[in-house]
Amino acid sequence: MAAYSADNAPTTRKGRATRERIIEVAARLMQDRGVSGTTLEEVEAAAAVGRSQMYHYFAGKDDLVGAVIDHQIRGILASQASRDGLSSWRAWEEWRDHTVEHSSKDNCAGGCPLGSLASELAEISEEARGRLSASFLQWEESFHEGLSTMKSQGLLSDSADPARLAIGIMTSLEGGLLMSQTHRDRKYLEIALDGALGHVRAVGAPPHQLS
């Protein structure tokens, strides 16, 4: 997938830094307060840039939102690539713990960087929905790959369906994050992830390998 087409792609080092700063700040604010709860003025103030810089690098708010989506999925995939590609039981356990701990910061506020955007934008902008769908697919694919590797290593039984299991983990993750965010209680995400991973073990592993 091509990088997001900016209004004016930055050529100088300074320009790239400015554009990046805008995106990072916008991503944070939009996850906190939602897209329509975040004004360009707030982004500009927090990023210490002016109106002209905003419109120099982005065609408008929609354009910025697109860049934020790309930024979020990049961050997620990068964070996951650094944990062994989720191709061992241990990696999954660490991922589970890390995910819960990360979400529990600030009283489970914020929710999922992509999920909160998806919920807000899916029905409003078909373009944003498509971009979010593609991003979630990449995320799901990273789960899928790890599980496939485990299957090829005999850690999952032959009858296991990695694609299906990946979707189960994805949906449990999103539901758990939303419920923990709404209730301000980490137990929802914990139970959701334990259930999904438990399912992977139960369905995927030969009986004698169960703990």
Place this chain on the structure above:
Amino acid sequence: MAAYSADNAPTTRKGRATRERIIEVAARLMQDRGVSGTTLEEVEAAAAVGRSQMYHYFAGKDDLVGAVIDHQIRGILASQASRDGLSSWRAWEEWRDHTVEHSSKDNCAGGCPLGSLASELAEISEEARGRLSASFLQWEESFHEGLSTMKSQGLLSDSADPARLAIGIMTSLEGGLLMSQTHRDRKYLEIALDGALGHVRAVGAPPHQLS
């Protein structure tokens, strides 16, 4: 939980009808386009009421949103009460099918009546977050009750934890709805619910009762 405190409670039949009409229209529009994507003007037009009626029955937009949340959870609980309180395997199967079919209308558009509101409002309004949390708790409790009944009837093993299972179903439901909405593909909700209910069967039932 007391009914939502309106600015002016309607006393006449006509007044009640007007207020109800506003809430129903607002609920539909807000689920489709989000809260901040729905203007009071649009609600007024669709409900065929004027500005003065809106502000006569509601103190403002926030007040209307509160009434919409109450309206949504009432509808959900009513729909569920009419299906045997989810206290048999058959009831759960029917619930699963009905939920998937209902969500698949309009290409999985809309998502969850409460979930989409929760995602949008949780970080913006503490009052709305509390109201949504309480509503989800009631929903979860309706799952819990059904599962508890099944346990007392021996349909679930003694080691089964109905409260935990209820949370697992709730999170899978929300995650599945969000993913199906984003991808416009019912399979996400199907897999999520099958996983959660499969977990109930696997963890809850004595081995010899597994299909």
Place this chain on the structure above:
DNA sequence: AGCATTTTGTACTTGCTAATACAATCTTGT
């Protein structure tokens, strides 16, 4: 019927926010 209360119609105000215009300044390559 007649009066008090509820309900409704219309016009206006206020504030915010995305978007634009245009000029000034900085960077880079030669």
Place this chain on the structure above:
DNA sequence: ACAAGATTGTATTAGCAAGTACAAAATGCT
């Protein structure tokens, strides 16, 4: 150094949406 282009500052515009004011009409009660 010096153009050419990239980057940034400031001021303004235009439109929308929440909320308000006030009067008119309908309704219910005795």
